Every structure is written in structure tokens, then in C-alpha cells.
Amino acid sequence: MNTTTMTTPTGPLTIIATDDGTVRAAGFTDSVDELLALVHPSLRGQPKARQDLGPISSAVRSYLDGELTAIDDVPVEQHTNGAFLGHAWDVLRTVKPGAPVTYTEYAELAGNPTAVRAAAQACARNAVALFVPCHRVLRTDGTLGGYRYGLEVKKWLLGHEVR
Numbered sequence: 001m002n003t004t005t006m007t008t009p010t011g012p013l014t015i016i017a018t019d020d021g022t023v024r025a026a027g028f029t030d031s032v033d034e035l036l037a038l039v040h041p042s043l044r045g046q047p048k049a050r051q052d053l054g055p056i057s058s059a060v061r062s063y064l065d066g067e068l069t070a071i072d073d074v075p076v077e078q079h080t081n082g083a084f085l086g087h088a089w090d091v092l093r094t095v096k097p098g099a100p101v102t103y104t105e106y107a108e109l110a111g112n113p114t115a116v117r118a119a120a121q122a123c124a125r126n127a128v129a130l131f132v133p134c135h136r137v138l139r140t141d142g143t144l145g146g147y148r149y150g151l152e153v154k155k156w157l158l159g160h161e162v163r
Contacts, residue, residue: 095109
């Protein structure tokens with residue numbers, strides 16, 4: 001597993017990825033240990049610091065430069081418990097930049113309109129922030145709600161995406 005920490009306008013973004021370029025964890029922190037704890041034990045490996053993760057780092061730089069869909073095709077891998085969680089993460093990757101949805105709308109997009117709590121749980125358990133854009137989900141009343149890396153980061157990401 002390879003790691004890098006990139007500088008962003010909202011602070012450090014650390015990424016953990018496999019040798020073949022699949023992101024297993026990403027978050028707005030400089031702590032590899034914090035992120036590694038989010039990775040299921042079956043998907044963990046010994047992290048090796050790298051200056052650059054090639055196409056992954058390039059996609060992030062392009063995203064930060066305004067090419068908001070640059071991160072869409074970066075492969076990700078997370079461990080799921082049941083069909084809904086994996087499907088919900090896949091659906092979350094279809095939520096377009098600048099078009100956030102509410103938890104209710106997210107549950108509907110995932111095919112289960114009554115699963116609002118499960119949709120919120122999918123956001124909370126997401127280990128690959130930015131690449132699986134849980135920041136694009138808002139409370140039903142349109143307010144920000146929570147975000148593992150703080151509301152200021154979420155607010156910056158949403159503002160960046162409406163350009």
C-alpha cells in the first residue's frame with residue numbers, strides 16, 4: 001500500500017492506495033494511521049510513503065484546478081457488509097459536483113426511499129472521502145449536516161464545486 005499527503009486549499013489530503021492505483025482510504029488529514037484505521041483489516045497493508053501516486057495524484061490536482069469530474073474514474077475499494085452499502089457507495093459516485101442531494105434523495109437514488117438512516121450510515125462509513133463524495137449529501141432541510149473532516153472542509157468542497 002502506498003500513501004501520499006497532498007496540500008489542498010482546505011488542508012492536507014492523505015490517500016492510501018494499492019500498488020495498482022486503487023484508493024482504499026482518503027481523507028482531509030495528515031494522519032496515515034487515522035485513515036488506515038478506516039480500512040477493513042482484510043484490505044490493509046503496510047503503508048509506504050510516496051511523493052506522488054501517479055494518476056491518483058494527477059486526478060486530485062485536476063479536481064482542485066477546477067476539472068471537477070477528474071476524480072470520478074479513480075478506482076476505489078471498500079469492504080461492505082451487505083449489498084446496500086456497496087451499492088450506496090456506487091450511487092454516491094454518480095452524484096454530480098454542484099448538485100448535492102439530501103439524505104432522503106440519496107436513499108431514493110439508491111433504490112430504497114425508506115432507507116434514509118442506511119444512506120446516512122453509508123456516508124459515515126465511507127473511507128474514501130472525495131473519491132466517494134459523501135460531502136455532496138445534505139440534511140433534509142438543506143443544511144450541511146456532519147462530515148468526518150469538519151464542516152469547514154465540507155463547505156469548501158461544496159463551494160469549490162459550484163464554480
